[in-house]
Amino acid sequence: MAVIKKERKPKPDANTTRIQDPEGTRRNILEIASKEFALNGLSGARIDEIAARTRFSKRMIYYYFGDKEGLYLRALENAYRQVREGEAQLDIEGLPPVAALTRLVEFTFDHHHRHEEFIRMVMIENIHHGQYLEQSNAIRELNVTAIDHISRIYSRGVEEGVFRPGLDAVELHWQISALCFFNVSNRTTFSMIFGRDFGAPAQLERLKRNSVEMLLRFVAKDEAPAER
Amino acid sequence: MAVIKKERKPKPDANTTRIQDPEGTRRNILEIASKEFALNGLSGARIDEIAARTRFSKRMIYYYFGDKEGLYLRALENAYRQVREGEAQLDIEGLPPVAALTRLVEFTFDHHHRHEEFIRMVMIENIHHGQYLEQSNAIRELNVTAIDHISRIYSRGVEEGVFRPGLDAVELHWQISALCFFNVSNRTTFSMIFGRDFGAPAQLERLKRNSVEMLLRFVAKDEAPAER
DNA sequence: AGTTATGTACGAACTGGTTCGTTCACGACA
């Protein structure tokens, strides 16, 4: 409803000595807030603490984000956007199906591992029953393309006769996600309970290789070892 | 400040038998607290809210559990204990390796599904970097036996020549856990993002079958479709 | 009687959100 007629900024190019930098302010606040929310959860995070860590005052948080939940929602969207953008880095065009799937799983594994903050935000959001994800129409758009990769790889694999038909791309994505997500999300408790560092490089390599193998064997054309 | 006349509860009257039941009080409090913590997390849960839902007053919580974190710790231990006890139900003795593994995965899948509260507590605890699990020496003891099943099945499978050697029981357990845990922990966001109800019975059956197949194919003796 | 168990009222600290006023860049204009 706010019709902007001011147009106070005459020259968008004039970034000579901008002392006032609303976009930068927003970014700085969001960056800090993302860390705090990922670390402490929605109710655990403290607005005063976030403010203290930014270069600005609490007033600015409310000025730009309205309230705590608004800030959290933006942090959530921010996390999804960052990760989805990172996924665009993956290039599997031209690779034969098996190599492509291998690379996809390895990439996903590493990618999740690099973005623990995102993993934590997703966990937190699940704790909240997706209450905030639901409010964000921005996030869903980002994700429709998430199964594109696996979908294309799988189709090609079936066409070429190396993958068995009848499988579902979304379910394959689900399986890859499960293996890669769990590795980050539950590493702490798993390591504690079994007295073994599941974050150690060598161990991670093993888990990654296992994940790749699981997927490859699952989609492979040859018969399953046991028919139920 | 309005001085409110103390309206003491009318005496319980002719209560012949035990009116004081410390163990029952503890149990009642712990039961309610477990639900609240699983629902709202440590910082999200409210002591007053927990007290209101019990048959007792907030005073009793502090009397029996010391403070909020003490109560949370007990709730966490309670969740682990309940689930581990449930796992003892599984009987795979005498089954051939493939059938045993099948049943183990199916059971784990269903068991996790039935104990969402436990799943949520584990998620919450991971958010806290296992800070409270660390304090509990009771929990670790419960879990050393958790890999016993998979370990025995796998050994037997290798001996009988149906499973390939060189795999690690703890890693197998890790893989089974990943698939089964994720199904509960991330169902909400996953369903939202892909616009598909991953909690629907038919869908669950598919996911369960996929999980079983993944494990069976992973341990199967036959060669992998792709050697890296 | 003395110990255990329980409820009620309350306080100190915390926390999300607001109020009010100041600073600063920028352009109009003398």
Next chain:
DNA sequence: TGTCGTGAACGAACCAGTTCGTACATAACT
């Protein structure tokens, strides 16, 4: 070129509601 009006950007202090934890009184049991 210097001054001044204007609105966006921002900070310190404050407010009202919340929340953990406790003091005190009292009932029940041994």
